[in-house]
Amino acid sequence: MAPAAAATEVEVDAWAARDTSGHLSPFTLSRRATRPGDVKLKVLFCGVCHSDLHQIHNDWGNSIFPMVPGHEIVGEVTEVGSEVKAFKVGEIVGVGCLVNSCQNCDRCTRHLEQYCQMKVWTYTDKDYDGTITQGGYSTIMVCRQEFVLKMPTNLPLDAAAPLLCAGITVYSPMKHFQMDVAGKHFGVVGLGGLGHMAVKFGKAFGMTVTVFSTSPSKEKEACELLGADRFIVSKDPEQMKAAAGTIDYIIDTVSATHPLDPYLSTLKLDGKLVMVGIPQKPVSIHAFSLTSARRYVGGSGIGGIKETQEMLDFCGEHNITCMIEKIPISYINTAMERLGKSDVKYRFVIDIANSLKPED
Numbered sequence: 001m002a003p004a005a006a007a008t009e010v011e012v013d014a015w016a017a018r019d020t021s022g023h024l025s026p027f028t029l030s031r032r033a034t035r036p037g038d039v040k041l042k043v044l045f046c047g048v049c050h051s052d053l054h055q056i057h058n059d060w061g062n063s064i065f066p067m068v069p070g071h072e073i074v075g076e077v078t079e080v081g082s083e084v085k086a087f088k089v090g091e092i093v094g095v096g097c098l099v100n101s102c103q104n105c106d107r108c109t110r111h112l113e114q115y116c117q118m119k120v121w122t123y124t125d126k127d128y129d130g131t132i133t134q135g136g137y138s139t140i141m142v143c144r145q146e147f148v149l150k151m152p153t154n155l156p157l158d159a160a161a162p163l164l165c166a167g168i169t170v171y172s173p174m175k176h177f178q179m180d181v182a183g184k185h186f187g188v189v190g191l192g193g194l195g196h197m198a199v200k201f202g203k204a205f206g207m208t209v210t211v212f213s214t215s216p217s218k219e220k221e222a223c224e225l226l227g228a229d230r231f232i233v234s235k236d237p238e239q240m241k242a243a244a245g246t247i248d249y250i251i252d253t254v255s256a257t258h259p260l261d262p263y264l265s266t267l268k269l270d271g272k273l274v275m276v277g278i279p280q281k282p283v284s285i286h287a288f289s290l291t292s293a294r295r296y297v298g299g300s301g302i303g304g305i306k307e308t309q310e311m312l313d314f315c316g317e318h319n320i321t322c323m324i325e326k327i328p329i330s331y332i333n334t335a336m337e338r339l340g341k342s343d344v345k346y347r348f349v350i351d352i353a354n355s356l357k358p359e360d
């Protein structure tokens, strides 16, 4: 019999946080019956993003419990709705940070769903039908086809999962702010999940890459493993002084509160610094750091669906993946603790298919 769209909701195994303690434990959730425009997938891998850690502790004040986190989701299509033409059963697909948007506003029509004022996050958000969205720490996802991505077939799927948030979060501003010019000098502040991807994209775009980090111990991995050309210990005023006026563009991935002036001083005339990390406290900048060399500070959040697909295709062509530690779901609470101490190189990815009981 041909696989007809399921008429009823399905019970799905998952792990959820029940309160702001952030402790995750087994949980059962209902996924909606597959609608005409939906794609249903069996989740294979899900990355553990730093925002998952923030959300389980309600650090941003918008968390909804019980919460199944996860927005770096790779899976295999098990069913498609009657209107779905672009995806087939058996295909490997991804779902990132978004699962819905209005599709009508000036942002959506420019493929900038990430800035739609009615966008719906993949978890801990309310969807248009009133249900609370639940993420990829679960065996099955059901998602509108407009928010499903095709994964490059040549990349290892576990290491490709974090491209769906960490990858696009640095790729999008590099493209939008034209910080992807071969031969230019690119600076990356912070060498975590986002920062190590920025180094890889910088090299793939043909740029000279400098990594700024507070940890001198990261020099070897930055230069030898990731291919950075220069490493600066940002706590060392002498090293920072020596770098003054040498960099064209900086992407700042750090979420801890930190002053921007020391980094701005390393920019050339017309240099740009774009923030993608979100410190909890307001950012301080001395205006002189901007006016003295016509410098620019901007910000950017994730990316649109079209651009995410472009980024995935680019990664397929250039063989770009994340460096990951693959874990079973049972390790997730320890992983969260370690993530809080930046003790991961550079992304935990949960092997969902082999560690959570699959249901159909």
Ligand SMILES: [Zn+2]
Pocket: 049, 050, 051, 052, 071, 097, 165, 166
């Ligand atoms: Zn994320």
Ligand SMILES: [Zn+2]
Pocket: 101, 102, 103, 104, 105, 106, 107, 108, 109, 113, 116, 117, 118, 119
């Ligand atoms: Zn919209």
